[in-house]
Amino acid sequence: MFKLDHYSLGNRLQDVSVTINAGEKVALLGPSGGGKTSLLNAFQQQCADQVAWCPQEQGLVSVLSGYHNMYMGQLERHNALYNLLNLIKPLAKPKQEITELAETLGLDATQHLWKPVALLSGGQKQRIGIGRALYRQRDAFLGDEPVSSLDPVQAQQIIELVLNRHETVVMALHNRQQAFQNFERIIGVKDGKILFDSPAKELIKNKYQAALLDSLYE
Numbered sequence: 001m002f003k004l005d006h007y008s009l010g011n012r013l014q015d016v017s018v019t020i021n022a023g024e025k026v027a028l029l030g031p032s033g034g035g036k037t038s039l040l041n042a043f044q045q046q047c048a049d050q051v052a053w054c055p056q057e058q059g060l061v062s063v064l065s066g067y068h069n070m071y072m073g074q075l076e077r078h079n080a081l082y083n084l085l086n087l088i089k090p091l092a093k094p095k096q097e098i099t100e101l102a103e104t105l106g107l108d109a110t111q112h113l114w115k116p117v118a119l120l121s122g123g124q125k126q127r128i129g130i131g132r133a134l135y136r137q138r139d140a141f142l143g144d145e146p147v148s149s150l151d152p153v154q155a156q157q158i159i160e161l162v163l164n165r166h167e168t169v170v171m172a173l174h175n176r177q178q179a180f181q182n183f184e185r186i187i188g189v190k191d192g193k194i195l196f197d198s199p200a201k202e203l204i205k206n207k208y209q210a211a212l213l214d215s216l217y218e
Helices: 036-046 066-077 080-088 092-104 122-135 152-165 176-182 200-205 207-215
Strands: 002-009 013-020 025-029 051-054 140-144 168-172 185-190 193-199
Touching: 002 036, 013 036, 013 193, 025 036, 025 176, 036 051, 036 140, 036 168, 051 122, 066 080, 066 092, 066 122, 092 122, 122 140, 122 152, 140 152, 152 168, 152 176, 176 200, 185 200, 185 207, 193 200, 193 207
Parallel strands: 025 168, 025 185, 051 140, 140 168
Antiparallel strands: 002 013, 185 193
């Protein structure tokens, strides 16, 4: 699915080799600036058309509504006239689909979906960004701290939603508990390098692996 072989990107990634197979659920852990974002960007560039991409900086258009920002997940699937008509007056099919998706994400369709995203809270904007990625309806999801602005209950619900809707998931997280609770494989990234790459259960059982996990944040 994704493969980097001795990949380097300045000092952000240094001689990184890693493969993510279809069907895997992988969490990236590590300190801010350690290389998680660069690793996800490298994966996304390999097959941009085939993935649902949720970057840390959502890249939302602040003057447009939450609805129109989520609709952008399928912008490339339609011709210019269809997209223009939907911008002027939301069309029935995408309106129903996005309303249902918004409600699944805990957004009130009447309060949050039709406001310019500039007027939404950080957590609401983050859920709009996740909704845009989900609306792409791809088999693989790449997320860079996609639930960082949400409370633990909301974050868990959305992680489960993402995992259930995608065959392959690679997600950067700060929260270790979220990683171990939801993902089968953990990759530790620090100083632009892969510090470890292990099944989650091995990190819990193996004292040496647990020490590596602690060293990520030293």
